[in-house]
Amino acid sequence: MKVELLKTFLEVSHTLHFRVAAENLFITQSAVSARIKLLEEDLGVLLFDRSKKHLKLTPEGNRLIKHANELLLMWQKAKQDVGIAEGDNHQLAIGSIMSIWDIVLQGWLTKIHLNIEGMSLLTSTLSPVELRKSLLSRVIDVAFLFEPPYVEDLVITKVATVPLYLVSTESNRAKQKSTLANYIMVDYGESINSQYRRSFQDSPPAKHSMNQPRIALNFLLDVGGCAYLPRQMAFEHIESNRLFIVEDAPVFSREIYAVYLEKGHKVDIIEQTLQLFPYLKT
Template identity: 75%
Template sequence: MKIELLKTFLEVSRTLHFRVASENLFITQSAVSARIKLLENDLGVLLFDRSQKHLKLTPEGNRLIKHANELLFMWQKTKQDVGIADSDNHQLVIGSMMSIWDIVLQDWLKKIHRNIDDISLITNTFAPHELRKSLLSRVIDIAFLFEPPFVEDLISEKVATVPLQLVTTEEHDKAVMASLNNYIMVDYGESVNSQHRREFQDAPPAKHYMSQPRIALDFLLDAGGSAYLPRQMTFEYIEKNKLFIVEEAPVYSREIFASYLAKSQKADIIVQTLQLFPHITI
C-alpha cells in the first residue's frame, strides 16, 4: 500500500543511497527502486536526481518529506485509534517542540504510564507554528510550547518553569563570558534567544547550533565547550566536576505551557494527565 512507498521514500531521502536504504528496511535494493518509481509515477514527478554520482533530492522530493511524515503520523494515529476502539482505553496524541521533550516530557510520560492504566499514547515533534495548526485541526490533543498561542478556543496552562544556566567543561574559565569559545547555541525559543543576543552581542558567533538540550549536553561532555542547559540536566555532572557553572553569566528561565482545545472530547483525561506535573520550578 502507499504507506510502504512513503516509508521507503523517507528512508532513501535520509540515507541518499538505495542500497543502504534496502538494508535498513530489510528488503532488496530492486524493491526499493521499484517503490520509488511507483511513487514517482503516482505523483508525476521525479523525487531523486539520479544523473550525478551521488543521489540527490529534487525540489519536489524535498517538498514531499514534510507531507510524507505527516501522512505516516496520521496513519499511525488512525491504526492505534481503531485498535483500541473496543477497549476502555483513551488515545492521547501529544505534540511538542523538540527542545521541550528532554526537559520535562520524558518523565511526565513515564508518570502517565504508571498512574493511568486506560490510556494509549502517541507522540510527535513539531515546529511551533505546526503545533498550533495541528492542535486547532485536532491532529494532536495537547501541544507543549514555550510561547502559548493566544486563541480563544484554546486553554493554555503553565506546567513548568525551567532555569537555564551557562555551564562549561573548563574549571574556573573566566574567559567564557567574554569569548564563548566552542559555544553551543541551544534553541529555547525566541524569548531566550533575543535575551542572549543582547547580553552576548560582543561574543563571537556560536560554534554549533542544536535543537535538543540532551544532544548538546552529550556533545559538550565529549568534545568540550560551553552551553546554556536546564539546571536539572546538569546537576549530576556539576557534582562530579565534569561541568562547571559560569557564575558571572546571567541565568535565564523558560516557562513551558500545555495547550489544548477548550471543547476537546478528551478534556477530562487531558486535565488528569496534566495534574501529574509537579507545577514547580525544576
C-alpha cells in the first residue's frame, strides 16, 4: 500500500494547494506534485483539475477521498496491531462523529487507560455513513453516534444522556431567550435541530454553525453570543460568571449510543470498556 501517496492526496484535497500541502507535510512542493502524479498514473485518472487558477478535485478525486480514508485507517490499525508490545494484549479501534468526542469520549479514553491494563487505543473521526460502513467491514470495533443505524447484527447500547442548556455571555439577557443575539448552532444531530426549530420559530437565524461543542464554547468565550452546550462542558464558566444559563429556554437532551458487531471477536472487551461510562454502572 502506497501510504505516503494517499496521505499526500488527502492533504492536497483538503488544502487544494500544492504549496500549502507541502508545508503541512514538511516536504517540498515538487515532492507533492510527484506523489500526486504517481498516484494518478497508478489509477489511470486525473485526481485534480489544474486547468484553472484554483486547484479543483475531479469527480474521480472526490470518489477517492472516502477510499483513501478507509485504507489509511485499515493500515494504521494493522500496523498498530502487529506492533503492539508484548505486555499489551488488546487493541480497540474507536470511531465517532466529531461532536461526541469532547462531550463524553475524552474522559472515557482516560478511564480505559487507567483501569484496563494492556489496552492499545486507535481513534478516528468519521461521518455517520462512514462509521456504519467501517463497523460492518471491521475496520473499527465500536462506533459512537447520536442516531445509530438499526441494522441486523449490530448491538446498540445507550452510554450517556447529555442535557443541553442554552447559555449566553450576557447576564442581562440570560432571562429571556427572545432577546438573545449572535446564536451559534451546534450540530447535535437532526433530533435536536428539529426541537430547536420548533422552540425558536420566531428567532433570527443562527449567526454561525459549528459541528463541535468545544469549538463553539471557545468561540463564544472569545467573541460573545449564545449556544446550546452540555452543562458539564460549560459548568466552570457558569460558576465563574463568564457564561449564564438562559432561564426561560427549553433544556434539550441528547442520547449517545455505542454500536458494535454482535458477533465480533472483541465483544467482551468492548462491553468491559463501556462499563466505564457512569450511565451503565450498576
